Amino acid sequence: MKGIFDYFRSPRQTSAKVAKERLQVIVARERSSRSGPDYLPALHKELLEVIRKYVQVGDDAVQMNLESEGDCEILEVNITLGDKQ
Amino acid sequence: MSRIVVITSGKGGVGKTTTSAAIATGLAQEGHKTAVVDFDVGLRNLDLIMGCERRVVYDFVNVINGDANLRQALIKDKRTENLYILPASQTRDKEALTQEGVEKVLEELSQEFEYIICDSPAGIERGALMAAYFADEAIVVTNPEVSSVRDSDRMLGILSSKTRRAEQGEDPLPAHLLITRYSADRVEKGEMLSVEDVQEILSIGMLGVIPESQAVLNASNAGMPVVLDTESDAGQAYRDAVARFLGEDRPHRFITTQKKGIFGRLFRG
Ligand SMILES: Nc1ncnc2c1ncn2[C@@H]1O[C@H](COP(=O)(O)OP(=O)(O)O)[C@@H](O)[C@H]1O
Numbered sequence A: 001m002k003g004i005f006d007y008f009r010s011p012r013q014t015s016a017k018v019a020k021e022r023l024q025v026i027v028a029r030e031r032s033s034r035s036g037p038d039y040l041p042a043l044h045k046e047l048l049e050v051i052r053k054y055v056q057v058g059d060d061a062v063q064m065n066l067e068s069e070g071d072c073e074i075l076e077v078n079i080t081l082g083d084k085q
Numbered sequence B: 001m002s003r004i005v006v007i008t009s010g011k012g013g014v015g016k017t018t019t020s021a022a023i024a025t026g027l028a029q030e031g032h033k034t035a036v037v038d039f040d041v042g043l044r045n046l047d048l049i050m051g052c053e054r055r056v057v058y059d060f061v062n063v064i065n066g067d068a069n070l071r072q073a074l075i076k077d078k079r080t081e082n083l084y085i086l087p088a089s090q091t092r093d094k095e096a097l098t099q100e101g102v103e104k105v106l107e108e109l110s111q112e113f114e115y116i117i118c119d120s121p122a123g124i125e126r127g128a129l130m131a132a133y134f135a136d137e138a139i140v141v142t143n144p145e146v147s148s149v150r151d152s153d154r155m156l157g158i159l160s161s162k163t164r165r166a167e168q169g170e171d172p173l174p175a176h177l178l179i180t181r182y183s184a185d186r187v188e189k190g191e192m193l194s195v196e197d198v199q200e201i202l203s204i205g206m207l208g209v210i211p212e213s214q215a216v217l218n219a220s221n222a223g224m225p226v227v228l229d230t231e232s233d234a235g236q237a238y239r240d241a242v243a244r245f246l247g248e249d250r251p252h253r254f255i256t257t258q259k260k261g262i263f264g265r266l267f268r269g
């Protein structure tokens, strides 16, 4: 995996490009949580708590993504448990 | 008809007060009767940028509480015709800006002024929400920097959900992007997000790009809105922004290093 310092060292990946890529990710994530129903942050928090009863995971272990297809809403939940021992 | 315009950003120190002073002064210079209102309760500094700090007698909160009337609190600008300043209160009571109070004052201002420019405090708390709540239009001030762009995006979310227009189901208020403290030099070197980068991420219309400029500090030292420094790059950029705000189509300047290159070559030769 490429570390953040490799980005700064490589000649073509300027720090402005790194900034833009980071922003695109952050903003996309925040927008999708904003557009969702009010209970999403609470649901996210409780899911994390439940998972942590069994596995130690970081705050970004649970990724939620709300999509609508026609008049159907789909909440996609991705749980990453981290490296296998 | 009167328009309430909020100058907002989320993040602090990006140039909201500098912009409020410049845009309000520019609009007044164009003959529009304008009031500029400091919403930064407890951290009043619009009066310092406008150079009228010694003439503050009553403030926004005094008017809300009925300790003074609007006429007593408004300061008439000494340099620019058609321009009035309503200073913020220095009270530490953050609850002083009640929604009813703010509405009453803005309504009264609307009877007399064409433009009401609201200088928002930083953050997304009460003061910032109150500055934005009654707005008809927003100018989002952003520095080409990760945290500032992120906060601007949050503020855009707030503008589209937590304003009176949003709550009453009207069309969302138009939001314009103003990028400040821009350094074409650093953008060229790949050290700073470009105008296109920021605009692509926030995807709102571009009102202007204000370069990083020493003229801004000089102006604030003197207590004079930088737009009055007509020789300066920042002053000219603000002037362009005001013209665009009023519907004029003007090309963006100060976004490439080209001009500097020519001067550089001249002086080196
Ligand atoms: N275009 C600019 N170039 C250089 N300095 C600037 C520019 N715009 C703002 N500043 C400086 O940035 C600081 C914050 O500006 P201010 O307008 O008070 O921001 P805010 O109201 O968002 O907190 C001030 O010291 C100001 O002089």
Ligand SMILES: [Mg+2]
Binding pocket: B016, B017, B018, B040, B045, B120, B121
């Ligand atoms: Mg300010």
